[in-house]
Amino acid sequence: MRDDMNGRELDREIERALAVDPSPEFAARVRLRIASEPAPGLWRSAFALRSQPLWALCFAGGAVTALAIAVGVIISRPAPSARLKGSPYTSSTNVARGFQPGGGLQPSDAPTKPETPTRVEGSPDTRATNVARGFQPSGGFQPSDRARESETLLDARETRALQRLIAGVRDGRVDLSPVLDAKAVDAMDLPPVKDLVIVPLTIEPLVPQSGTEGARP
Amino acid sequence: MDGLADRLTGVLGVTGDIEREFEARLAESSTLAFRVAYGVLRHRQDAEDVAQEAFVKAYRSFHQLRDRDRFRAWLVRMTWRLAIDRQRNDRRRLAREAVAPPPESATEDQLVARERADELWRAIDALPDKLRVVVVLAGIEEQDLGAVSRLLEIPAGTVKSRLFLARQRLKELLCATT
Numbered sequence: 001m002r003d004d005m006n007g008r009e010l011d012r013e014i015e016r017a018l019a020v021d022p023s024p025e026f027a028a029r030v031r032l033r034i035a036s037e038p039a040p041g042l043w044r045s046a047f048a049l050r051s052q053p054l055w056a057l058c059f060a061g062g063a064v065t066a067l068a069i070a071v072g073v074i075i076s077r078p079a080p081s082a083r084l085k086g087s088p089y090t091s092s093t094n095v096a097r098g099f100q101p102g103g104g105l106q107p108s109d110a111p112t113k114p115e116t117p118t119r120v121e122g123s124p125d126t127r128a129t130n131v132a133r134g135f136q137p138s139g140g141f142q143p144s145d146r147a148r149e150s151e152t153l154l155d156a157r158e159t160r161a162l163q164r165l166i167a168g169v170r171d172g173r174v175d176l177s178p179v180l181d182a183k184a185v186d187a188m189d190l191p192p193v194k195d196l197v198i199v200p201l202t203i204e205p206l207v208p209q210s211g212t213e214g215a216r217p
Numbered sequence: 218m219d220g221l222a223d224r225l226t227g228v229l230g231v232t233g234d235i236e237r238e239f240e241a242r243l244a245e246s247s248t249l250a251f252r253v254a255y256g257v258l259r260h261r262q263d264a265e266d267v268a269q270e271a272f273v274k275a276y277r278s279f280h281q282l283r284d285r286d287r288f289r290a291w292l293v294r295m296t297w298r299l300a301i302d303r304q305r306n307d308r309r310r311l312a313r314e315a316v317a318p319p320p321e322s323a324t325e326d327q328l329v330a331r332e333r334a335d336e337l338w339r340a341i342d343a344l345p346d347k348l349r350v351v352v353v354l355a356g357i358e359e360q361d362l363g364a365v366s367r368l369l370e371i372p373a374g375t376v377k378s379r380l381f382l383a384r385q386r387l388k389e390l391l392c393a394t395t
Contacts, residue, residue, distance in 0.1 A: 007384050014341070014356035017334050022251040022265055030243060030269045034276050 239279050242288050243272060249289065249357065250296045256353035257300035259338055267303050271296040293368045297350055340390035348383035355380055 168174035250271050255264035275292050282291060323331070341352055351365060355376075358364040362380070366373040 010337075010384060010387060011356070011360055013333070013337055014352060015359060017337060018252055018256055018353065018356040020252065020255050020261065021248060022268070023261070026251060026265050026268070027243065027247050029265070030247065030272045031240075033269055033273055034239075034243075037273060037276055 235280055238285065239276055242275075242279075242285075242292075246289055246292055247272070250292055252357045253293050253296045253353065254300040254303075256341075256357065257297065257304050263303060264300070267300045268296055271299050274299075287370070290368045290370050293354070301346070336391060337387075340387050343390055344383055344386055348379055348386065351376055351379040352383045352387070 165174060169176055247268070250268040251264055254267040254271070255261065258264050258267065271292060274295055275288070282288060341349060344352065350369065354365045354368055355362070358368070362373050362376045365380075366376045369376065
C-alpha cells in the first residue's frame with residue numbers, strides 16, 4: 001500500500017494530518033486564563049518600587065553618617081589658623097581685656113565688670129595659662145577676634161583675682177620668684193622605706209556566753 | 218508621594234506595553250502552539266490545554282525574553298516539552314481522536330483515510346524525538362525548512378538531514394505495517 005508512496009506524498013499526508021485548527025473559543029480561553037494571571041514582572045516591578053526607596057534610604061543614611069563623621073573629625077581637629085587666631089591666648093579671655101600693650105590694668109574695666117561668668121576656651125586646668133597668655137605685650141587683645149571668643153565659663157571673681165595677680169607682678173608688688181624657684185619634692189629623693197613589720201593576726205575563739213540560748217543577758 | 222505615583226504609573230505603563238505585545242504574539246502564534254501540541258497528542262482538547270499552559274508559562278516569563286523575535290521558537294519548544302510530558306503522563310492519550318470509533322455516517326473513503334492517518338501517526342510516534350519534532354514542524358510549516366530552522370534554532374542543513382532521515386524511517390515503518 002505504501003510502497004509507491006514517495007516523499008512528497010508523505011509530506012502532503014502529514015500536512016493534512018496537522019491541518020487542524022483550534023476551536024474558535026481557544027484564543028478567548030487563553031486570554032481569559034492569562035487575564036487571571038498577575039501581570040508579568042509585576043512582582044519585580046513592585047519589588048523595584050519598594051527597593052528603590054529602600055536603596056535610597058540606605059544611601060541617604062550612609063551619606064548622612066559619613067557627613068556626620070566628617071563634621072565630627074573636622075570639629076575635633078581645629079585648623080592651625082584657628083588655633084592661632086581664635087585661641088583664648090590672644091583673644092577670648094576677658095581677663096586680658098583689662099590689659100593694654102603698655103601694661104597695667106585699666107581701672108575703668110575691672111570695677112564695672114558684671115558678676116556674670118565670662119567665657120574662655122579650654123579646660124579649667126588651662127585657664128590660668130590662658131589668662132596669663134591672654135595678655136599680649138606687643139599687640140594686646142585684638143578686637144577682631146572677639147567674635148571667635150569661646151563659650152567656656154570662667155568665674156568673674158577668679159578673673160579679677162588673676163587680673164590683680166598679673167597686675168601685681170607687673171607692678172612689682174607681687175614677687176613670684178620664690179614660687180618659681182621652689183622645687184617639687186622628687187619621688188626619688190624620698191628616704192628609702194624600711195622593712196615593714198606586720199604583726200600576725202590572731203583570732204581568739206569565741207567564748208560561749210552563759211545563760212539561756214536565744215535569751216538576751 | 219508624587220515620585221511614588223510616577224513610578225507606579227511607569228510600572229503600570231510598562232506592564233501595559235508588555236500585555237499589548239503579548240496579545241499580539243498570542244494572536245499570531247496560537248494556531249502554531251495548538252498544532253505543535255496536536256502533533257504530539259492528536260487530541261484536540263488536550264492540545265488546547267497544553268497550548269494554553271504554554272501560553273501561560275510564556276506570559277509569566279515574557280518580560281525575561283530579551284529578543285522578542287525568538288518568541289515563536291521559545292513557545293514551540295515550551296509547547297513541545299509540555300505536550301511530550303502530557304503524552305507520557307496523561308491517561309487520556311488512550312482516547313485520542315485518531316483511534317476514536319468513526320462515526321456511523323462515515324464513508325468508506327473516510328474510513329480508509331482515517332486508517333492511513335492512524336498508521337502514519339503511529340509511525341511518527343515511533344521516531345526519535347529529534348526527528349519527530351522536525352517532521353511535525355515541517356508539516357505545520359508546509360515543509361519550509363528555513364521556518365523549521367528558525368523555530369528549532371538549529372541550522373537549516375541539520376533540519377534538512379534530519380527530515381531526510383525521518384522520511385526514510387517513516388517509509389520503513391509504514392512499509393512494515395502493510
